[in-house]
Amino acid sequence: MHLHKYEKIWLVFGLVSLIVFLSIVGVSAFSHGHTPAGGMTTIDPKKVNETAPFDKPGVTQIDDDTYQVAIVAMAFGYTAPDLKVPVGKEIIFKVTSTDVVHSFTIDNTKVNMMVVPGQITTKSYTFDKPGKYLILCNEYCGSGHHYMFTEIEVY
Ligand code: CUA
Incomplete structure (x- = not known):
């Protein structure tokens, strides 16, 4: 019993x-999981380098409180020269790929977006702590996938 x-x-x-x-x-x-697509805009993946804002990748100040960061993802890296953004301001990331599907993931943040050729993925984020953040690809994209990373400095 x-x-x-x-x-x-x-x-x-x-x-x-x-x-x-x-x-x-x-x-x-x-x-x-991957952030659902916020603003999806299409782009010709063969003309990324001549299409704004990707013709001049990097950080652009839009107004006192807003910055835009344009980044091109490709096998195996990110075209993103001199990534430095201020803390406490709205950072609008715009990312696209010229070849296959990658991800744009910023370590220790909620930024984790899929980057699809032919599309511009947009994500707004405000860093609340200064420091160096690792940007990496967590979408398997080929033999160099594990070497696909860069860094952003928040000051
Ligand atoms: Cu790009 Cu994995």
């Missing part, structure tokens, strides 16, 4: 932990 009761308790416990586990996995998969 006792055994039977304990078995039931363990069965319920097992089911409850399974549900808790699944919901944690579900929630974290959702929150760590």
Whole structure:
């Protein structure tokens, strides 16, 4: 009789932990997933280098509180010279790819976007801490995928 009761308790416990586990996995998969496309604009992937703002990649100040950062992703790196942006200001990242699908992921932030050739992916972000942040690709894109990274300095 006792055994039977304990078995039931363990069965319920097992089911409850399974549900808790699944919901944690579900929630974290959702929150760590790729940012849904904010503003998707199309671009000719063969003409990226001559299409604004990618003809002059890098940081552009738009007004007192807003900066735009244009970045081209390609196998295997990011065209993003001298990435330095101020803390506490709105930074609008615009990223596109000239070849295959990459990601634009800034370590320790919520910036994690898929970069698709033919599209401009836009994401606004405000850094709240100065420092150097690693930008990396977490979308497998070929043999050099693991070497695809750069850095942004927040001052
Ligand atoms: Cu680009 Cu992985």
